[in-house]
Amino acid sequence: MAPPRHMTSEDPFPAKTPGKLRLYGMHYSPYAMRVRLMLEKKGVDHEVININLRSKPQWFLDKYPVATVPVIEQDDKLLGGSLVICEYIDEVYSKEGERTLSADPYEKGRTNMLIHDKFGKAISSVYKRIGWEQNWEEDFFMHFGELDKELGEKKYFAGGDEPTFVDYMIWPWMRIVGPDCEIDDVLSTGKLPNLERWIEDMKKDETVKACHTSPDVLKKCCDAYRTGIHVYDLELNQST
The missing domain is CATH 1.20.1050.10 (Glutathione S-transferase Yfyf (Class Pi); Chain A, domain 2)
Structure with missing residues (x-):
């Protein structure tokens, strides 16, 4: 299943579902993937809003002026930074004895x-x-x-x-x-x-397999890094 397309400055703010955790990310960002792995590991019900980092919606900039991904939002709570977010998910959504990060x-x-x-x-x-x-x-x-x-x-x-x-x-x-x-x-x-x-x-690992990105897509992302021409929605483009 292809990931959600990356929203641009032309896209309106997508209405939120009360109580549901939302991840603002960029599908090919390794920092955002950290959060996707942790959400998958903990089985957290969530939605993903991908952001085109070359054409960021103004509503995203207003919401998080640092303007980086990943960011999570749930009702009136908002956190940014991959390690901060992942530690929060691990602490809030882990069952007793199932933390991935030691509490010591x-x-x-x-x-x-x-x-x-x-x-x-x-x-x-x-x-x-x-x-x-x-x-x-x-x-x-x-x-x-x-x-x-x-x-x-x-x-x-x-x-x-x-x-x-x-x-x-x-x-x-x-x-x-x-x-x-x-x-x-x-x-x-x-x-x-x-x-x-x-x-x-x-x-x-089942969590890693669930967040897998195909080798050809990874290669295109690396090629894009070398050229400075960022790529988005590769899976969507492949399916059309």
């Missing part, structure tokens, strides 16, 4: 350090890789080597048998450099064996 302050802090510090640097090297920037390999394998070392022999980053918060928060970028993106599969070189294994395990 120290463990939560360690998770956030990993996401912000080590993976934050890795994200930067992903974009250098996509853009074929000079010396991208040195930077890429240095930062991803740190992640590979962090993972070690653990199945998932938190050490359990199921993906947790950190795995879902980094997946949207890892899928880009993994074997399904059809770029050149930099994670199947044998240099990062732990991450290779992790990617194969993540691909089997």
Whole structure:
């Protein structure tokens, strides 16, 4: 099923359903995908309003002047920022004992350090890789080597048998450099064996499968990043 089309400056504000959570996103944004993964994981009834980031509706700018996605809204509550939103969803919609982010302050802090510090640097090297920037390999394998070392022999980053918060928060970028993106599969070189294994395990996860984007669409998104010409509604265009 194709995602909702991306609304532009010409589109009127879509009426809200009282009590229903709404996600304002961009379907190909890895930051918005973080939220889609968490909503799927927690089985949250919601609707998606995709925003064309090159032609944002004025009502979206009035609602959230920061003008970035993702944003969630439910009645009079509004939150922006992928990590803020995902932590909120995990806390509000998890059943007892089913949190993906540890409630222990120290463990939560360690998770956030990993996401912000080590993976934050890795994200930067992903974009250098996509853009074929000079010396991208040195930077890429240095930062991803740190992640590979962090993972070690653990199945998932938190050490359990199921993906947790950190795995879902980094997946949207890892899928880009993994074997399904059809770029050149930099994670199947044998240099990062732990991450290779992790990617194969993540691909089997039901939440990840439910939020899957086809390899040809991912490739077009990466091509668009290189050219600076953003693409929208690729699935809709394919179906017409």
